[in-house]
Amino acid sequence: MSVDQLEQASDATLVVSIGRYHEDALAEVYRRHAGAVFALSRRLLSDRTLAEEIVQEVFLRLWNDPDRFDPQRGSLRSYLLAQCHGRSVDLIRSESSRRRREEKELTLAAEAGYDLEREVWDLAVGDRVKNALRELPDGEREAILLAYFGGHTYREVADLLDTPEGTVKSRIRAGLKKMRGELTAVGIG
Amino acid sequence: MMGFSHDEIMELLGAYALDAVDDHERDAIEAHLPECPRCSAEVADHREVAAMLAYSGAPAPEGVWSKIADTLEEPPPELDLAGLTGRRPAPVATDELAQRRDRRDRRPVLLGAAAAALLVVGLVAGAFIGADDATPSDPGELAAASIETLARDALNDPSAKQVSLSSPDDEPISATAAVHSDGSGFLLGTSLPALDARETYQLWGVREGVVVSLGVLGHSPDVVAFHLDPTTEALAITVETAGGVPVSNNPAILVGTVA
Known part of the structure; x- marks a missing residue:
């Protein structure tokens, strides 16, 4: 494919080309999505070097196993970010219990002033995504952010927020559904 | 579902999409998803929302692409074909040889894109009749005899492309x-040893780097x-479990270019 064709190709087309060992297709996917993958990983791990390793791993995995991406099940961007998130969370959870305790204490200490707004604004997300998040009930928003950006399981979130586990998992699911509805209604997603 | 009800699985889907479940819960959900389109669709929706939360206009990190590019494997089918068409690689240094040998070990693995499985439908238009399936005195025997005649004719037809398949491992x-020229083909005279009944040989075509059954x-x-697409560049044979597979992860035991 020429440069123009690459730039105009859909993500799904690029993945098919990757399956045919077209390196320039992978380069185009990297150009489109590596920034988001890197930003998410760096946010989760607070470590630039580790985040770069995650980026490398995510794109090599796409190169080696493009069939794992199914365009019928969502966008390439969400697929890559899910890979990045899963791997980053694995790293967070593989660290020593010392760090986990420290993290928990830190979060608990900051609980009253846990700056959800800052968490959101730092993401550089679009206004509509921010609005959709802001409109969620506090409990749903907190649960989603602690799980997604804190790398916590819903059980840990329940502990952190002193809320029953069942309530937390329900809130996460309900909050995500509401956001999906909101965003779809305004033409996103 | 490892002790989880469908409702319990559904309640966990939001947390699962955010990687916020425990290992045993993840295992149960992942065992359930392939058989439940509704739950699969819900997880996909949740992940789209998560992707939007993670949205960032940040540029790609500098220097990482060059590290990725350095480690990309070369295209397997093309390298296979180079050897078979008589084109020999230039002499290389010992450690590079070792590197290539290492790659060669993985090279014949028939990796295909998702599109390959779709192309199968379009390309496998002909009849595939194994003579070993024919039994004496039944119509299958006649069919086999007829195919054998057609195959011999094709072998002796100077206008037909002849393909010699040989072992990449000697x-x-x-x-x-x-x-x-119309794409109808015959594979014959094989010296392939009989496999266990639970296994089968499978024939593949390679076209523009895509492997098709x-x-x-x-x-x-x-x-x-x-029957194959006239632009098919090479044939390969693998050993698979009986019934065959849409996409192979096994090494080719025989390969040959379509001259």
Whole structure:
């Protein structure tokens, strides 16, 4: 494919080309999505070097196993970010219990002033995504952010927020559904 | 579902999409998803929302692409074909040789894109009849005899493309195929040893780097008819579990270019 064709190709087309060992297709996917993958990983791990390793791993995995991406099940961007998130969370959870305790204490200490707004604004997300998040009930928003950006399981979130586990998992699911509805209604997603 | 009800699984889907479940819960959900389109769709929706939360207009990190590019594997089918068409690689340094040998070990693995499985439908239009499936005195025997005649004719037809399949590992096995210009082809005279009944030989075509199944040959093939796209560049044979596979992860035991 020429440069123009690459730039105009859909993500799904690029993945098919990757399956045919077209390196320039992978380069185009990297150009489109590596920034988001890197930003998410760096946010989760607070470590630039580790985040770069995650980026490398995510794109090599796409190169080696493009069939794992199914365009019928969502966008390439969400697929890559899910890979990045899963791997980053694995790293967070593989660290020593010392760090986990420290993290928990830190979060608990900051609980009253846990700056959800800052968490959101730092993401550089679009206004509509921010609005959709802001409109969620506090409990749903907190649960989603602690799980997604804190790398916590819903059980840990329940502990952190002193809320029953069942309530937390329900809130996460309900909050995500509401956001999906909101965003779809305004033409996103 | 490892002790989880469907409702319990559904309640966990939001947390699962955010990687916020425990290992045993994740295992249960992942066992459930392939058989439940509704739950699969919900997880996909949740992940789209998560992707939007993670949205960032940040530029790609500098220097990482060059590290990725350095480690990309070369295209397997093309490298296979280079050896078979008589083109020899230039002499290389010992450690580079070792590197190439390492790659060669993985090279014949028939990796295909998702599109390959779709192309199978379009390309496998012909009949694939393994003569080993025919039993004496039944119509299958006649069909096999007829295919054998057609195959011999194709072999002797100067206008048909002749394909010699040989082992990339220099094993003493081979097969010959003849392909007419309309794409009808015959694989015959194989020296392939009979496999266990739970296994089968499978024939593949390679076109523009995409590997496409051309048919399941049975565990003891003799003469087989197939059909391929006229632009197919190479044929390969793998050993698979009986019934064949849409996409192979096994090494080719025989490969040959369509001259």
